[in-house]
Amino acid sequence: MINRTHNWGIIGLGSIAQKFASDLKDVEGARLYAVASRTQRKARHFALKFEVEKVYGAYEELANDPDVDIIYIATPHVLHAENTLMCLDRGKAVLCEKPIAINTAQLKNMIETAKQKSLFLMEGLWTNFMPHLQKVNELTQNKTYGECLKVEADFSFKAEFDAEKRLFNKELGGGALLDIGIYPVYLALKLLGTPENIKANCKFSSTGVDISNQIDFKYASGATAQLSSSFARTTPSKARVYFENATVELGYNFHETDQLDIKTNSGVDHMDFNYPSHGYQFEIEHVQDCLEKGLTQSPAWPLQSSLELTETLDKIRNIMGLVYKEDEISK
Missing domain, CATH: 3.30.360.10 (Dihydrodipicolinate Reductase; domain 2)
Structure with missing residues (x-):
């Protein structure tokens, strides 16, 4: 049962982010509240398509928004660690698209930071939840x-x-x-x-x-x-x-x-199984359930599993x- 609306932010607005946003709009308790791109024009176009309230031309601006509850990171692989750490440092829960990091050293740093700040962190390996x-x-x-x-x-x-x-x-x-x-x-x-x-x-x-x-x-x-x-x-x-x-x-x-x-x-x-979507809703629903329960990682795809994969x-x-x-x- 969803107790409140979760305000999602998306950093990186490529093709995967479009699919994610499309599925998110049909998830109970999920609201695509803010998006950010390095180019304001791209962010505005994305926001118009998905009826997003807040538009940012810098990732840091989105992460600083006090009304954002969780950030989905869909930037290129090499930016995952940097972007995740930036969001965690600003007190945001993070769902980072796979691969969550380029290598194990990066991931260990991300895990340690999330642990220190008691923040939710999960790798966006959507297949696991389908x-x-x-x-x-x-x-x-x-x-x-x-x-x-x-x-x-x-x-x-x-x-x-x-x-x-x-x-x-x-x-x-x-x-x-x-x-x-x-x-x-x-x-x-x-x-x-x-x-x-x-x-x-x-x-x-x-x-x-x-x-x-x-x-x-x-x-x-x-x-x-x-x-x-x-x-x-x-x-x-x-x-x-x-x-x-x-x-x-x-x-x-x-x-x-x-x-x-x-x-x-x-x-x-x-x-x-005949689901009428891209399939990201299962992952989104799971993340929101974790947030509702106050968890800092997923019991279905824990950080240890991401570490073993990496x-x-x-x-x-x-x-x-x-x-x-x-x-x-x-x-």
């Missing part, structure tokens, strides 16, 4: 079809190369792994835990970021994960989870699908030889 993933996780935890033996997951789409755009720009934290490869890695960690052994290889673009990658996890239990992501080709971007007595297939664009097929010896059980991404990048300037700064 019905289809909740169902797969339930099947795994309850061992409905026995132990989970293997995870296969791919997320790939053909992206037009542009050295200046975020996807291929190393200065902006570009590369397939951090942008879309995080979803297959997340799925394996969520269902199987931290792997005992990691193998990884990638193809680099001329700008020095990974344009595609292939990752293999092995576990002490014998379980495995085969994960991939790419900007070089378009695929169905499906995922399969193999149990002892069933195979669960997540539909096209597995990170946001509303379709599941559970295949057993008895046949195929098709599940359609540490794993660091290990994969180390194997691939992908280094960002933030890694050198953090040493």
